[in-house]
Amino acid sequence: MNRRDFIKQSALTTAGTMLIPHFLKAYELDRLGAASATGKTLVIVQLSGGNDGLNTVIPFRNDIYYRERPTLSIAKEKVLSLNDEIGFHPALEPLKALYDDGLVTIVNNVGYPNPDRSHFRSMDIWQTASSASDYLSTGWIGRFLDANCAGKDCLPYRAIEVDDTLSLALKGNQVNGLAMLDPQKLYNQTRSGMVGQLAKTQHEHHDHDNVSYLYKTLAETVSSSAYVYDKANIHRTKGTYPASELGNRLKTVSELIQSGVNTSVYYISISGFDTHVGQLGQQERLLRQYAEAVHAFMSDMKATNRQNDVLLMTFSEFGRRVKQNASNGTDHGTANNVFLIGGPQRIPSGRVFNEAPNLTDLDEGDLKYTVDFRSIYATLLRDWLKADDKAILGQSFKPLELV
Amino acid sequence: MNTTSRQQQVQHVYWRAGFGTTPAVIQRESRKPIRKVVRDLLNESDAFKPLIVTAQEQLVTRQALRGMFRDGMLDRDKLKQQLKENNERIRDLNVLWLERMASGEGAVREKLAFFWHGHFACRVRNPVTVQQYVNTLRQHALGTFGDLLMAVSKEPAMLQFLNNQQNRKNAPNENFAREVMELFTLGRGHYTEHDIKEAARAFTGWGFNVQGNFVFRPNQHDDGPKTIFGQTGTFAGEDVIRLLLERKETAQFITGKLYRFLVDEQPEADPTAPQRINALADRFYRSGYNIADLVETILTADWFYEAKYMGNRIKSPVELIAGMQHSLGVEMAQKQPLVYFQRVLGQVLLYPPNVAGWAGGRSWIDSSSLLFRMKLPDILLGADQVAIRPKEDGDVNTEVLDRRVRKPQNVTVDWATFEKAFERVSDDKLPDELAAYLLQQPLQSAQRTIVLKQLKPGATRSEQILRLTIRLMALPEYQLC
Structure with missing residues (x-):
């Protein structure tokens, strides 16, 4: 911590505990520099349904892969090789271009002990950063928000989910992130009916604390939405995006970033990866949409000189079994790859962080994890968002040399 | 006080x-x-009447369906169709149960069954199995906890969900043994890992057959001595349940x-x-x-x-929806909105997030869910459209729940009966009188003023009652009970 940071923080601590009145809202806090962001942004793209990692990053030199997937494997000559062992699915060509530009890191074999093969449970584990035997009701991004509260005052818009509803990942103890498909839509919702007027009422009956909690949530929603709407309304990006759902959502993220909204984390999920039946066409379509949208986004970040400050992470709740099933699909598996895109430049090109999946050492037909996903979270929190990873994750995970 | x-x-x-x-x-x-x-x-909650959407004979497991597909007895379209119908039956059961809750009939039984559903949380994909599980919860909801625990533990839904079907003599699966102690009976800190290992051995051989009935398979059961909570014996599953109840x-x-x-x-x-x-x-x-x-x-x-x-409990989505329906006597010709509301608000009956059930309380409330809750009365009564979509959870099997609803059609409200209760109330007293019935929190003057602004001058008394009711139900205070 340098001297300036120190002064800022002491001023804030004083203000947070003594001076900031409870009704002080988004604008004022923002001007005060409460929890002022590090200037780094994390964008999380969740692939719901369990993306088949082995057909995303393909071990094209591995006979076992071809033997276990007689009709699903991707032919060696079609694979976009990254090194002499693994390469991208051909639909990921736009991602390969980013990789060649030094913008992509691939982490293989990411998972956790005692993996759960249920979508809901495994997604919970990823979103709450719990172990397989714990049930948490807050998410890791929500707890990141908690850690950034100044006293009682918190800023929901420090984490925005570009969607109509909010994921568990963004729910904290003291504050939740903001769900917002686009600034205009949320703003309209907060202007309709009695919402705006009710948000302005002062709440006195503190003995009934849940009613205060509801009004506090309402006031924060209305003020956050107004703050984001006012800031973002100015900015339209010059970047061109594909017309897919992910393309639209990443475009919204780009506009929010460019407008200077004080948001550290953006969260997006796309669905359709549960490929039990007829996987080839469906996964190819989804991977292409993903790669095109991410490429457009990173190009936009590059054009606006932000690519070093924006890091995009992609994960899925689990990978799929090594052996294909009888319906030309794959069933729920375990460890999977995680992509980190953008952030510090890799030289000379993208990076394969660790060893390729070991197909000879399986756990009842499933990949064994070698990297705990929470050590990736710890790295992102500590090294990227400059937050207290140990407090947020509840324990210490060995950070990785990732960013 | x-x-x-x-x-x-x-x-x-x-x-x-x-x-x-x-x-x-x-x-x-x-x-x-x-x-x-x-x-x-x-x-009024004494009687138990099962909820039935599908006959027991119609039980065909997914496994059996996939087998038929492999053997060429079903083509892919038929298989998909059958799986889709299974999902639709579970949805029908969801609606049937929600409407039972909203009917007010056997209220305490349904409320307790709803509590036990969150306690013995379980989700499986076979409608016959789910139906049997729900009815077991409802049947024993007000009986003795021992009977309930034993019955649920032997439900095919639970045996499948917690993998006891795979719990065998030489390859024990500890999932059920762990959850029965941690989540269903003792809670954390009152058992050891050793107790779990030994209890898992006692539950070996508990499974279910293709007819969907509990079976004990002696050849898969480990009949050796086990030590659980310091007691040693050749315990079977029933003994573990007994030992748990003794604690x-x-x-x-x-x-x-x-x-x-x-x-x-x-x-x-x-x-x-x-x-x-x-x-x-x-x-x-x-x-x-x-x-x-x-x-x-x-x-x-x-x-x-x-x-x-009083008025300090945040209604869960199911309590909110059923309560609103019941208070106003709402009948919905189309049922999909009821499922859709549950999805948007984050609680779908028969689809708990995991074996620990719903977290409840303040976790129901965030920016999105609160705004939707405040819109719900308008949407339910057809005055507004659903502007938002729930997230897809990625599972192909829940797509049937996601069929989009914009505006519920053919909703009827029994306004006449509702109004009759207020016939002796003068016009100027109506706002406070309605608030007293609809809210468990006092209506503060600021809120009262905002609600009154929504009234149209010159409207009939019936219109005023309707409008006031919808506005009061849109308040944050209505989210509490």
Whole structure:
């Protein structure tokens, strides 16, 4: 911590505990520099349904892969090789271009002990950063928000989910992130009916604390939405995006970033990866949409000189079994790859962080994890968002040399 | 201590032990002593009637379907169709149960079954299995906890969900043994890893057959001696259940959880709560785990009606939807909106997120869900459209729940009956009188002013009642009970 940071923080601590009145809202806090962001942004793209990692990053030199997937494997000559062992699915060509530009890191074999093969449970584990035997009701991004509260005052818009509803990942103890498909839509919702007027009422009956909690949530929603709407309304990006759902959502993220909204984390999920039946066409379509949208986004970040400050992470709740099933699909598996895109430049090109999946050492037909996903979270929190990873994750995970 | 009116007390009982009630019933019950109100409410819940959407004979497991597909007895389209129909039957059961809750019939039984559903949380994809599981919860909801625990533990849904079908003599699967201790009976800290390992051995051989009935498979059972909680014997699954019920911690754990559900979600912030819960747990244990007795003891205690507990529980999505339907006598010709509302608000009956159930309380509320809750009365009554979409969870099997609804069609409300309860109320008293029936929180003057601004001058009395009711139900205060 340098001297300036120190002064800022002491001023804030004083203000947070003594001076900031409870009704002080988004604008004022923002001007005060409460929890002022590090200037780094994390964008999380969740692939719901369990993306088949082995057909995303393909071990094209591995006979076992071809033997276990007689009709699903991707032919060696079609694979976009990254090194002499693994390469991208051909639909990921736009991602390969980013990789060649030094913008992509691939982490293989990411998972956790005692993996759960249920979508809901495994997604919970990823979103709450719990172990397989714990049930948490807050998410890791929500707890990141908690850690950034100044006293009682918190800023929901420090984490925005570009969607109509909010994921568990963004729910904290003291504050939740903001769900917002686009600034205009949320703003309209907060202007309709009695919402705006009710948000302005002062709440006195503190003995009934849940009613205060509801009004506090309402006031924060209305003020956050107004703050984001006012800031973002100015900015339209010059970047061109594909017309897919992910393309639209990443475009919204780009506009929010460019407008200077004080948001550290953006969260997006796309669905359709549960490929039990007829996987080839469906996964190819989804991977292409993903790669095109991410490429457009990173190009936009590059054009606006932000690519070093924006890091995009992609994960899925689990990978799929090594052996294909009888319906030309794959069933729920375990460890999977995680992509980190953008952030510090890799030289000379993208990076394969660790060893390729070991197909000879399986756990009842499933990949064994070698990297705990929470050590990736710890790295992102500590090294990227400059937050207290140990407090947020509840324990210490060995950070990785990732960013 | 603030005093609370009899009317508020009646509403409190109906909300906590049921899904709210109508103004007419509130007026009728407010004339009785509260003990009598509780007793009558429990009596009305005596009868158990199963919910049926599909016949037992129609049980065809996914495994069997996939087998038929492999053997060429089903083509891909037929397989997909069959799986889709399975999902639709579960959806139908969801709606049937929600509407039963909203009917007010057997209110305490349904409310407790709903509690047990969150406690013994379980989700599987076969409609016959789910139906059997739900009816087991409903049947034993007010019986003894021992019977309930034994019956649920032997439900194919639970055996499948917690992998006991794979728990065999030489390859034990500890999943069920762990959850039965951690989540269903003792709670954390009251057992050892060794207890779990040994209990898992005792549950080996518990499974179910293709007809969907519990079976004990002696050849898969480990009949050697086991040591559980310091006792040694050649225990079987039933013995483990018995040992769990012998432990007082089970009574304490269940009582504490039911107290949170019925009285106060944060007993740790209430210095009077621990002693009270201990006394209730002792009684529960001594009564042989009589659930109805525990519920009645809580509902008739003086402290249950203390002002600090009233209107401080955040309604879960299911409680909110069923309550709104019931209070107004809402009938919906199309059912999909009911499923869609549950999805958007984050609680879908028969689809709990995991074996720990729904987290509840403040976790129901975020920017999105609060705005949607405040819009719900308008949407339910057809005055507004659904502007938002729930997230897809990625599972191909829940797509049937996601069929989009923009505007519910053919919704009828029994306004005549609703209005009749207020026929003696003068126009100027209407706002406060309606608020007293609909809210368990006082209507503050600022809120009152905002609500009154929504009234149209010159509107008929019926229109005023309708408008006031919808506005009051859109307040944050209505989210509480």
